[in-house]
Amino acid sequence: MAIEHIVLVEKKENTTDEEMNAFMEAVGKLKGKVPGILEVKSGKNFSERSPHTHAAIVTMADKNALAGYGPHPDHQDVANQLREVAKDWVIVDIET
Secondary structure (H helix, E strand, O other): OOEEEEEEEEEOOOOOHHHHHHHHHHHHOOEOOEOOEEEEEEEEOOOOOOOOOEEEEEEEOOHHHHHHHOOOHHHHHHHHHHHHHEEEEEEEEEEO
């Protein structure tokens, strides 16, 4: 079964659009760098129904791909970037 790794991000008040765009671009570039990633979707939340300003959905081949994703150096670089731009975030992993 495929895995959907869903990340909802609430950006810091002082984070610029350029910084958020750079973060979202870095998330998109994980495909091709981290084994097992099938697709990456990301974007800015246009509704006001949530404090989360941005989201990413990373589709992975299976739970083994997810297990390798967390410690992968390229993912760790993006995770560090997330800490710089985000006030808060929520992560959900589901099988589809």
